Each structure stands twice: as structure tokens, then as C-alpha cells.
Amino acid sequence: xxxxxxxxWVRLLHVYTKxxxxxxxxxxxxxxxxxxxxxxxQTMEQEGLTQNELSQRLLVTKGNVCxxxxxxxxxxxxxxxxxGKNKRLFLTSKGKQLVEEILPQQQAMIADAFxxxxxxxxxxxxxxxxxxxxxxx
Numbered sequence: 236x237x238x239x240x241x242x243x244w245v246r247l248l249h250v251y252t253k254x255x256x257x258x259x260x261x262x263x264x265x266x267x268x269x270x271x272x273x274x275x276x277q278t279m280e281q282e283g284l285t286q287n288e289l290s291q292r293l294l295v296t297k298g299n300v301c302x303x304x305x306x307x308x309x310x311x312x313x314x315x316x317x318x319g320k321n322k323r324l325f326l327t328s329k330g331k332q333l334v335e336e337i338l339p340q341q342q343a344m345i346a347d348a349f350x351x352x353x354x355x356x357x358x359x360x361x362x363x364x365x366x367x368x369x370x371x372x
Contacts, residue, residue: 254348261344265337270295271312272341274303275326275334278313283323 259269270293277292278284284292290300304324307313312330315322326334349357 254345257344257348258341261340262337265340267333267337270299270303271307272334272337274300274307275312275330276338278324279326279331279334282325283318285321285323289324 255269262269262272273293274289277289281288286300286304287297289304290297293300304313304315307330308315311327312333314325314327316325317323352360
């Protein structure tokens with residue numbers, strides 16, 4: 236890896252870590268972990284996911300998702316519904332309400348983190364990251 240690529244990687248990790256810590260702090264103050272919130276948001280975006288599909292979206296193991304889903308189900312935020320061969324995931328009304336309360340705050344925090352970049356610069360950054368992502372998969 237060239238020095239330039241290494242420096243870019245380190246900078247990307249540095250920024251990611253800072254934003255991730257800010258998000259974790261916000262969510263902790265609101266009474267939910269980042270992992271639980273991410274699972275709820277992914278389920279809200281595409282209700283009826285299987286646990287396997289959720290694990291792929293979250294980039295975690297099936298075992299981790301099973302644990303997450305068990306906890307969220309115990310807290311009445313998410314429910315499993317059988318479709319005959321699979322159990323599908325759906326938010327409960329309590330889960331939907333929680334996401335709807337927290338999501339605007341989380342989005343505002345992320346918008347603040349990216350505020351130093353213009354809309355055009357943000358688009359360019361997304362494009363560059365997409366380019367790298369395509370090569371890695």
C-alpha cells in the first residue's frame with residue numbers, strides 16, 4: 236500500500252471513529268445502543284427481512300443478529316412472524332415510534348458532522364467511496 240493510500244485510510248478511520256463515537260453517545264443518552272438502533276432502522280427500511288438478510292445488511296454474524304433480535308423482541312420493539320418457511324422481522328408500534336423519535340436527532344448529528352463539506356463535495360465523497368466499495372466486493 237502506498238503512503239498516500241495509507242494516509243487516506245488512516246484519515247478515513249479517524250473520521251469514522253469520531254462520528255461513530257458521537258452517534259454512540261447520542262444514542263446512549265436516548266437509551267439505546269448503536270447496534271440495536273441500526274437493527275431497528277434496517278428493519279424499518281425493509282420490513283419482512285429474515286435474520287440472515289439483516290445480518291448481511293449490518294455486516295455482522297448470524298449469531299450476533301440472533302442475540303440482537305432476541306433482545307429487541309424481549310423489549311417489544313421488534314417481532315418475528317413466520318411466513319411458512321422463514322421467520323420475518325417486523326417492528327412493533329413501540330419500535331416504530333422509537334425509531335421515529337430518534338432518527339431525526341441521529342440524522343441531524345450526522346448532518347452536522349458533514350457540514351464542512353458542500354453538497355457537491357458530499358456527492359463526490361459518496362461517489363469515491365462507492366468506487367472503492369465496488370472493487371472490494
